[in-house]
Amino acid sequence: MGIALAERPRADVLPDQSGASSLLNGHYAPPPADEGGKTWVRASVVIQAHAQKLYEMWRDVEAAPSWHERIVKVWSTGPKTYHWLMRDEPGHNTLEWEFEILADEPGKRIAWRSLSGEPESAGEVLFETAPGRRGTMVTVLQQFRMGKLSRAWEAVTGRDPKQSVIENLRHFKAMAETGEIPRTQPQPHGERGVVGSLKRSTYGEKIKTPSGTSLGQETATRSEGSSR
Amino acid sequence: MKAVCWMGKSKIETQTVNDPQLLNPHDAIIKVTRTAICGSDLHLFDGFIPTMEQGDIMGHEFMGIVEEVGPDVSNLERGDRVVVPFTIACGQCLFCKKKLWAACDNTNPNAHLMETAYGYSGSGLFGYSHMMGGYAGGQAQYVRVPFANVGPLKIESDLPDEKVLFLSDIFPTGYMAAENAQIQDGDTVAVWGAGPVGQFAIASAFMLGAARVVAIDRIPERLALARSIGAITVDYSEEDVSVLTALKDLTGGVGPDACIDAVGLEAHMGDLVGFYDTVKVALMLETDRSGVLRQAIQAVRKGGTLSIPGVYGGLLDKVPFGAAFGKGITMKMGQTNMHTYLRPLLERIEKGQIDPSYIISHRITLDEAPEMYKVWRDKQDKVTKIVIDPWAERAA
Numbered sequence: 001m002g003i004a005l006a007e008r009p010r011a012d013v014l015p016d017q018s019g020a021s022s023l024l025n026g027h028y029a030p031p032p033a034d035e036g037g038k039t040w041v042r043a044s045v046v047i048q049a050h051a052q053k054l055y056e057m058w059r060d061v062e063a064a065p066s067w068h069e070r071i072v073k074v075w076s077t078g079p080k081t082y083h084w085l086m087r088d089e090p091g092h093n094t095l096e097w098e099f100e101i102l103a104d105e106p107g108k109r110i111a112w113r114s115l116s117g118e119p120e121s122a123g124e125v126l127f128e129t130a131p132g133r134r135g136t137m138v139t140v141l142q143q144f145r146m147g148k149l150s151r152a153w154e155a156v157t158g159r160d161p162k163q164s165v166i167e168n169l170r171h172f173k174a175m176a177e178t179g180e181i182p183r184t185q186p187q188p189h190g191e192r193g194v195v196g197s198l199k200r201s202t203y204g205e206k207i208k209t210p211s212g213t214s215l216g217q218e219t220a221t222r223s224e225g226s227s228r
Numbered sequence: 229m230k231a232v233c234w235m236g237k238s239k240i241e242t243q244t245v246n247d248p249q250l251l252n253p254h255d256a257i258i259k260v261t262r263t264a265i266c267g268s269d270l271h272l273f274d275g276f277i278p279t280m281e282q283g284d285i286m287g288h289e290f291m292g293i294v295e296e297v298g299p300d301v302s303n304l305e306r307g308d309r310v311v312v313p314f315t316i317a318c319g320q321c322l323f324c325k326k327k328l329w330a331a332c333d334n335t336n337p338n339a340h341l342m343e344t345a346y347g348y349s350g351s352g353l354f355g356y357s358h359m360m361g362g363y364a365g366g367q368a369q370y371v372r373v374p375f376a377n378v379g380p381l382k383i384e385s386d387l388p389d390e391k392v393l394f395l396s397d398i399f400p401t402g403y404m405a406a407e408n409a410q411i412q413d414g415d416t417v418a419v420w421g422a423g424p425v426g427q428f429a430i431a432s433a434f435m436l437g438a439a440r441v442v443a444i445d446r447i448p449e450r451l452a453l454a455r456s457i458g459a460i461t462v463d464y465s466e467e468d469v470s471v472l473t474a475l476k477d478l479t480g481g482v483g484p485d486a487c488i489d490a491v492g493l494e495a496h497m498g499d500l501v502g503f504y505d506t507v508k509v510a511l512m513l514e515t516d517r518s519g520v521l522r523q524a525i526q527a528v529r530k531g532g533t534l535s536i537p538g539v540y541g542g543l544l545d546k547v548p549f550g551a552a553f554g555k556g557i558t559m560k561m562g563q564t565n566m567h568t569y570l571r572p573l574l575e576r577i578e579k580g581q582i583d584p585s586y587i588i589s590h591r592i593t594l595d596e597a598p599e600m601y602k603v604w605r606d607k608q609d610k611v612t613k614i615v616i617d618p619w620a621e622r623a624a
Contacts, residue, residue: 045333046322135322163340174334177320179300180252182337182352182374187251187364189283190233190243196282205362209337213253 012131019111020124020141037145041162044139045173051127051136052107054176058125059110061101067171067181067210069164070157080104081115088156089208095119095149095156119150119161140169158207171210181212230618231285231368232597237275240286240598248364248372253300256376258312262389263290263366265597265604265614266397267423268492268539272356273601276493276516277541279341279358287367288314288354289396291389294380301376310380311574312373313566314397316352316363319378330563335375336361345542350563367597369618381570390585390615391577394428399584400569402428402490405537406436408560409486413437416479418527420520421490422450422461424613425537427587429488430459435581442478444471446496449610453587475527483529492538495519505545518544525552536561587613593620 014026020042022029031042047054057063061082065071073085080101087094097117103124104110113122123142130137144161146153157164171181185205231245248257266289271277291311294304304310317324321333332351336342339349341359352374355365364371373380383392402425409417417433419426422445430441434457443454446465454461462474475484493516495505505517520538525548528534534557552559576582589612592600597616603609 048320048322048325167340170339173321174318178254178318178334178375180254182318182335182361183251184337184362184364185251186249187372188229188231188245188248188368189285189364190231190235190241190245192281192283193235199281205338205358 010132012129012133019109020126020139021128022139031141032143039144039146039161040141041144041165042139042141043166043169044137045169046130046135046137047173047176048135049176051129054136054138055107055110055127057172057176058127059104059106065210066212067175068168069159069171069207069210071210084117086156088158089206093152093156095152097121118147119153120145120147138169138173140165168210171212175212179213181209183209183212185209229369230594231364232287232594232616233282234272234280234284234286235282238273240273240601242594242597245285245368247370250296250298251372252374253298254375254377255298256294256301256304256373256380257296258290258292258310258366258371258373258380259295260290260292260366260369260371260618261309262292262393263287263368263616263618264393264396265289265367265601265616267425268356269601270605271492271494271539271541273605274494277357277359279338279360279362281358284355284357284362285364285368286355287365287371288356289393289398290354290366290371291383291393291396292371294376295370297376303377304380304382309383311383311392311395311570312354312366312371312380313395313400313570314354314356315350315563315566316354316361316374317378317567318375324378327565327568329565329567331565338362353563367594367616367618369594379567381574383574385578387577388585390588391583392574393615394424394584394587395570395573395577397564397566398424399428399573400566401425401537401564402430403432403435403569403573404564405429405488405490405535406432406438408533408535408537409433409488410533410535410558410560411436411438411486414439415485416440416442416482417486417488418442418444418475418484418524419454419459419488419490420444420524421492421538422447422454422459423490424587426450426488426490427453427457428584429490429535429537430454431457431582433486433488434458435576440478442475442484447607449589449612453612456586471523472527479529483527483532485529486533486535487524487528489520489524489534489536489538491520492536493517493540493542495521516540516542516544518547522546522548525557528555528557530555531557533558533560535559537564588615590614592616593622594618595622 032040064074072087098115102111111124121144126139128137174181294308315330316335317329317332318334323331335352336349342349352361417438422443441459443459444462451461
């Protein structure tokens with residue numbers, strides 16, 4: 001039997017993907033539910049850049065601190081393994097883990113999992129042609145299992161792990177499209193008062209925006225402005 | 229430097245604060261030569277917009293001289309004179325490529341707050357709450373302008389600041405409102421609110437081919453300004469005036485082809501419905517007073533267009549959707565896609581087709597701004613538009 005609709009002049013050929021993808025044989029597949037101590041998050045963005053360039057940015061794991069919040073340093077420990085170091089602003093809390101690249105398909109897909117340290121995590125990122133060829137759709141699926149130490153994640157990052165994945169993807173997109181990550185820290189303001197200072201954290205403005213660029217790096221370490 | 233700071237509902241102070249600095253490679257620092265108080269600043273002053281914080285610097289209508297540029301800004305240099313659009317756009321994302329600049333994906337560092345409230349985040353705005361980006365505003369002596377490679381419009385002619393300042397928001401906003409009204413030659417257009425945006429919507433409606441424009445307001449100075457550019461005026465506060473009847477009377481019973489709501493979420497209706505909204509907002513059962521919107525939906529002709537430049541922020545009550553459906557109307561709205569209009573509207577000013585400074589009633593200093601917010605809110609002293617010279621000293 002043929003399909004009932006023969007006239008689809010601009011229709012995409014749908015990808016037949018699994019894993020992080022939201023599509024399985026033409027049907028929407030929701031992200032896995034949180035259970036058994038595991039937390040899942042899926043996020044996607046459309047970026048005006050080639051899949052290969054985006055793959056290369058993502059695959060440059062040691063450059064992750066430029067777009068991951070609170071990641072201080074990442075260093076290579078073997079051909080496919082890296083050590084991640086996360087620290088909060090005052091330097092009170094630190095999380096560290098070792099991770100390995102499981103799958104590496106240039107221009108298409110990267111998958112990883114943690115080997116030791118906390119939190120235990122695994123993830124996959126897909127680089128696909130966006131609907132209607134309007135850019136590259138980048139989809140991340142990440143899973144966390146929080147241990148005793150990593151319950152401190154929120155204290156370190158100021159966000160829950162799901163929101164961290166979403167914010168980091170947002171930073172990645174801004175950096176890929178514009179060469180910088182938008183920021184407002186530090187900027188001038190009048191007297192905040194007690195309430196204003198307390199509430200700042202609810203807007204996520206206590207979380208240092210990753211550097212994105214060399215200028216961002218430099219200003220991130222500067223103090224709260226001066227007189228012109 | 230000196231800056232006008234939001235210190236709480238109905239509380240504005242001019243304070244001495246730190247100077248802004250370059251934070252990103254596409255930033256510029258502008259020395260502000262003229263800035264203005266917008267009608268939408270009153271929504272902040274009156275506490276209608278959430279996520280304002282004590283100490284936030286106000287102001288999204290400003291222009292000035294480039295003081296310093298980041299390493300990736302190649303189109304501007306120190307000394308250039310620029311008008312800065314109030315929406316911040318990156319120029320690179322899907323939405324900027326579609327010229328939907330106000331929907332830019334990349335300029336709101338607090339996008340998650342807007343995603344929670346609206347589903348998706350629009351662009352960052354200057355001086356308009358943390359939800360809209362938390363950027364310090366331009367009612368100050370200096371301001372940091374992100375993506376200065378995309379936004380600022382260079383003014384190369386010797387037009388005085390006052391003639392081009394309103395390209396920063398209200399002229400393009402009024403113009404896009406008229407464009408959204410889908411005006412055909414010979415149309416009659418009704419405009420609620422003859423404040424600054426309403427004035428430019430009226431002017432733009434004529435430019436785009438309207439035969440008649442009807443301006444609806446209650447402030448005599450505003451109605452006089454509207455008549456001065458050719459509009460018919462209706463004072464809704466006059467005894468025995470029904471706006472719906474007036475619009476039928478003026479159109480032979482057809483109704484206006486297009487209606488423009490240049491009032492937004494703080495509509496004053498002065499009737500039972502107005503009282504109903506005031507009470508419901510006070511009880512937090514709705515967030516916006518939508519009296520004008522309801523009336524405009526009722527008033528527009530069958531198959532007509534409703535254009536909404538007036539700001540709405542949250543939840544509306546008793547919107548006559550049946551009337552909207554029954555008449556088959558089109559509604560268009562949203563923050564202004566500023567960058568599309570800057571150059572064409574500058575050309576209109578340069579050619580002498582319009583002098584936007586006609587709406588200015590008050591010229592003040594930064595120190596006078598706090599008290600002028602009250603004057604502006606209460607429409608005292610025949611105020612129609614307040615412009616600030618950030619470098620002028622208080623008159624003795």
